Amino acid sequence: MEDIRRYIDNSLFIKWVYDPDEHIKDYWDFYLGNHPDEKEFLFELKSELALFHISGQTLSEEKKKMLSDKIARKIQESQKRTRVSEIGRFLLKYAALALLFIGLGGGLVYYFYQDKPNMVDFSRYLEMPEITGKPTLVLSDGSNINMNKNESTVDYASSERIVVNNDSIIPVKKGVKKVEALPNQFLIPYGSRGKLILSDHTVVWLNAGSRLIYPSEFTGDEREVLLFGEAFFEVAKDKSKPFIVKTSDYRIKVLGTQFNVSAYLGDEVSQTVLTEGSIELNMNNQGLFGHGVVLKPNELFSLNKGLNETNIQKVDPAKYVLWKDGNLKFENEDLKRVLKKIERYYNIQISLKNPLDSSIIINGKLDLKDDKNEVLYYVSKVAKRKYVKLNERSYKIE
């Protein structure tokens, strides 16, 4: 009786039985090395208690992520709301908040949709699908194609078929094309990247955690795509058909050029940098701008969503597109933004022990093809900090 108590009240023992990992196994190996006489009893008790492994139902990873995103969205919305009205916070019950979110969502739909009623109805795609696992292609008939590689390529350049990763081929359904009920989507989860060749031979590189919505063929007098996340565009020249990239905050109109757009929904700052040619930017909320601004090569346009401030500056555009070759280069970038990029690339979470560290300035170049531990080691070293692995997916910098 005494013996049982000693063990079942020992959290290290309980963990060994129900939730073992390498550390805990090492611990008990070591313990049993010093107490060989307890071996038989301990193993017996362990196997008996193991019979009580009665974890309830488990959530699938997808559901877990979906639920988490849903709650995170509501938290974010409630934050926006509290910034607007500090007093309102005390009065709002969360049930009432839910109604409010629907209202805000509606506003967003309106931004996307207001100026081009005849274009593809993007509004129904605003609900972010969960992007997990490997890159996914959603076809116009609604079917999903899951890629087996983290780095995937999809090619629409031939009108008869779609080529995925240079081998598997999907025939384009001729009948569907005329009606074009649904645009296609390319979803890139965190930890992956994708390359897409559109029907007009425009090439799009998509960074981790991004989503592009586009038609399988451009039929109108404009070529229009919708981007959530980060992408580098190499737009094929066609003066009669301008190419338009819509993001949650602004639209970019081009004739033929190369540029990089970083427009993640959760990010404070949205940036577009031009490497070649010229582009025109128009805020979705036109009131702020009056007219569009024109960006020249080597110029970076940034929008701070919270402050509603825009800014144009001269930069070396190369460092903004290094990601597509698996590199990152930082020039006077703050640690917070650096970590965000690493998080997306490896699909991990990195927390800072001291929130003030987020403004540490980082300079340097990273090869992201390296192991994530190595990358974290270098970044921590540059920041004069240390990194701690909490588990496979989360790290802490202290």
Next chain:
Amino acid sequence: MPDTSYLNKNRVDSYWKDVWIRFKSGDVKAFELIYGDHVDFLYSYGTKMTSDIEMVEDAIQDLFLYLLSKRDNLSDPDFVRYYLLKAFKRILLERIRNEKLWMKDKDDDFFSFEYSIESESFSHDDEKERKLVLIEEMLEKLDPRKKEIIFLKFHSGLSYDEIGDIVGIQSSSVKKLVYRTISSFRDILKNNIIGLFYLFSRSSNVLN
């Protein structure tokens, strides 16, 4: 000596205090950390209270939004899981009660704390399978509150005091119940006599 200090990270570590404070300020990242660390536990606890999966998911969502809405009055807990579970149980019970309003049960334990052994642990090992069947039979005989205590003891990391508080009895009774249950189970497994258990369940009325 292998380092096991990481085991305490959920309890007193200043890291989780920071995360909690950031969560209260509405930091989504902090929410995700807390969520990631506890959602499996909350979900498995919830699905033992009700078979309505959607209700459990809604309750998890309500839990976090509730905490955020009360952030100005929230204390900073030593053990986040205990804090979450306490609020979660209340929210879930409220929902279950609303569904079962017609059940004018005087007893507060009207929820069915279903206790079933993971099916994956069944093997082709006859001896093991026989034991599992035996255990399942024994667990079925326990009343919901006792089942809940055993579940929390082995799967939550909560202390006896905390379990007692969640279940609504004194921690010394929790302790007694856990010891008695485990030692009777072991006796039965050894002797392979289910009859002993009936004796046990009649004589152990510590909770009543």
